[in-house]
Amino acid sequence: MTDTSRAREVLKLLRPLEKDMVATLRSFVEAESPSHDKAAVDRCGKIVAAEWAKRGATVRELPQTERGNQLRIEMASSAKRGAGQILVLGHLDTVYPIGTLAKMPFRVSAGRAYGPGTFDMKAGLVQALFAVDALRAVGLHPQKKKIVFFWNSDEEIGSHSSRRLIESEARISDAVLVLEPSLGPHGHLKTARKGVGTAELVVHGRAAHAGIDPGAGINAVHELALQIERLMKLNDPKNGITVQSTVISGGTASNVVPAEARAEIDVRCSRAADVERVNRRLQSLRPILKGAQLDIRGGINRPPLERTPAVEKLFRQAQSLAREMDIDLGEASTGGGSDGNFTAAVGTPTLDGLGAVGDGAHSIGEHVVTRSMPQRAALLAALLLTL
Numbered sequence: 150m151t152d153t154s155r156a157r158e159v160l161k162l163l164r165p166l167e168k169d170m171v172a173t174l175r176s177f178v179e180a181e182s183p184s185h186d187k188a189a190v191d192r193c194g195k196i197v198a199a200e201w202a203k204r205g206a207t208v209r210e211l212p213q214t215e216r217g218n219q220l221r222i223e224m225a226s227s228a229k230r231g232a233g234q235i236l237v238l239g240h241l242d243t244v245y246p247i248g249t250l251a252k253m254p255f256r257v258s259a260g261r262a263y264g265p266g267t268f269d270m271k272a273g274l275v276q277a278l279f280a281v282d283a284l285r286a287v288g289l290h291p292q293k294k295k296i297v298f299f300w301n302s303d304e305e306i307g308s309h310s311s312r313r314l315i316e317s318e319a320r321i322s323d324a325v326l327v328l329e330p331s332l333g334p335h336g337h338l339k340t341a342r343k344g345v346g347t348a349e350l351v352v353h354g355r356a357a358h359a360g361i362d363p364g365a366g367i368n369a370v371h372e373l374a375l376q377i378e379r380l381m382k383l384n385d386p387k388n389g390i391t392v393q394s395t396v397i398s399g400g401t402a403s404n405v406v407p408a409e410a411r412a413e414i415d416v417r418c419s420r421a422a423d424v425e426r427v428n429r430r431l432q433s434l435r436p437i438l439k440g441a442q443l444d445i446r447g448g449i450n451r452p453p454l455e456r457t458p459a460v461e462k463l464f465r466q467a468q469s470l471a472r473e474m475d476i477d478l479g480e481a482s483t484g485g486g487s488d489g490n491f492t493a494a495v496g497t498p499t500l501d502g503l504g505a506v507g508d509g510a511h512s513i514g515e516h517v518v519t520r521s522m523p524q525r526a527a528l529l530a531a532l533l534l535t536l
Contacts, residue, residue, distance in 0.1 A: 156531040159283045160474045163523035163530075166282075170275050170522045171262055173200070177271040178255045178264040182217070184242040184306040190217025193241050197300065198222075200278055204285070206298075216310040217241060217302030221318075224281055224298070226291045234295040235536050236322040236497075237529075238315065238488050239273050239329075239504070240304035244511050253513055261507070261516040272517040273328030273504030274300065279523070280530035291533050294323060304488055307451070312491055319492035319499075324463060324536055326529065327489040328504040332481045336521060339502035340464050341456040341482035342490055343389060343417040344424055346449035348431050350376060352399075353442040356408040366406030370399040372441040373410040376434060380414060383430060389419025390427060391484070416449050417484055421494065424449050451486045452494035459498035467500060470531040476524055503529060 182193035194217060198208045201222050211219040220241070243266035245253075255264035262272070277298060284290065299318055301311035308315065319325055331337055352373045357366025383392040392414060399410025418427055428448035436443055454460075464480050471478035481502075489501040505525065507517035 155534055156470050156473050158287055159530045160527035162283050162286055163279060163527050166279060167519055167523055170279055171257060171519050174262055174272055174275045175255050177274060178266055179250060181247050181250060182242050183246050184303050186247060187217050189247055190242050190302045194218055194220055197274060204281060213310050219302055219311055219314060220300040222298040224296050226295050232294050233323045234297050234321060236318050236325045237277060237298045238325060238327045239270060239300050241300050241302050242305050244305050260519055262519050263516040267517045268330050268505050268507040268515045269510040270329055270504050272522060276522055276526040276529060277328060279526040283530050289534060296533055308488055315488050315491050316495050319495050319497045322497050325492040325497050325499040326503050326532060327487055327499060327501040329487045329501055330504045330510060331502045331506050332483055335479055336506035337479040337481040338464055338467060338500060339483055340460050340480045342454040342486055342501065343419050343484045344449045344453035345451040345486035346416045346447060348414040348416055348445060348447040349411060350414060351411045351444040354408050357406040359404045359406050363406055367438060367440045368406050369410040370407045372436060372438045373399060373412055375437045377412060390423060391417045418449060419453055421453050421455060424452060451490045454490045454493040454499060454501060463498050463500040467528065467532055471528055474527060
């Protein structure tokens with residue numbers, strides 16, 4: 150059986166299972182899993198783990214102290230020992246607090262499934278399950294490499310508890326497939342992502358009465374405003390560098406020269422070569438007003454996913470498989486980050502955006518296009534067979 154016929158057979162089998170996929174998606178979405186609520190994420194993780202256990206997969210729950218537990222899942226394979234592995238990445242957590250379902254319930258309307266976390270990224274988790282189901286149903290198992298699925302619990306808040314584990318798996322993998330949502334209505338894959346980070350600038354001044362003796366003070370808000378103007382000059386859109394002051398605060402009362410002010414700064418860049426330079430320029434900021442002091446923390450901590458020749462090769466393979474299933478598959482770059490940034494940075498070819506087709510991530514209109522779920526599951530299955 151050729152790769153082409155395998156891909157078509159898998160898609161043919163999955164198309165009638167759209168309703169089953171949506172039902173599984175409902176069970177995942179209704180297990181609310183905000184990143185900061187360990188108990189909630191763990192409950193969701195157990196529901197997901199149980200689905201994999203039904204399919205005979207080897208499931209390891211990796212305990213965490215403060216965040217939800219991570220899941221490492223290994224499916225049966227006929228690959229020879231030492232043949233290498235493919236890593237499939239996803240996350241269990243969402244940005245929505247417990248209780249969001251009350252005002253944003255799971256529902257299906259006009260071919261779209263709505264609800265918190267549908268698009269980002271519980272539909273991707275469902276598609277992985279059904280990709281494996283389809284392969285088993287047609288009697289196929291990946292023969293070339295071991296397949297490992299890793300679902301982490303804190304992607305939406307920086308992957309601080311999972312980054313080391315993800316990078317460790319990536320270093321022993323030959324390729325990484327990331328089930329983050331696709332981009333745009335046509336479901337483009339993501340072959341490039343910006344590096345992302347947050348810096349905090351804290352200005353220390355000196356308080357004084359704003360009317361009686363303002364000269365005795367050092368106005369931290371004024372200093373912060375001057376620093377923000379300076380930060381704007383770091384922007385270099387042509388080369389993919391953006392620096393945005395996003396949250397600011399300062400002062401205590403209208404008649405007091407403020408002694409402290411602070412700003413959160415969103416920092417992004419497209420090229421790994423620029424990360425150190427941008428971070429160094431942030432750290433090199435110096436006070437403008439006499440007597441003011443600056444405290445600069447953070448910077449870019451999620452490196453870029455760059456479109457290397459190896460990434461392009463992965464995309465072309467996915468595009469070829471999609472074409473054989475009469476699916477037109479494109480690619481795109483995005484300013485947002487994912488765990489794929491980490492795996493790409495350790496040198497493992499990474500293809501992102503293989504998850505759901507839809508829109509509205511992190512908003513009340515978040516949804517997936519249900520008819521696309523069998524297609525995306527079939528594409529993942531075909532990639533697992535051929536990589």
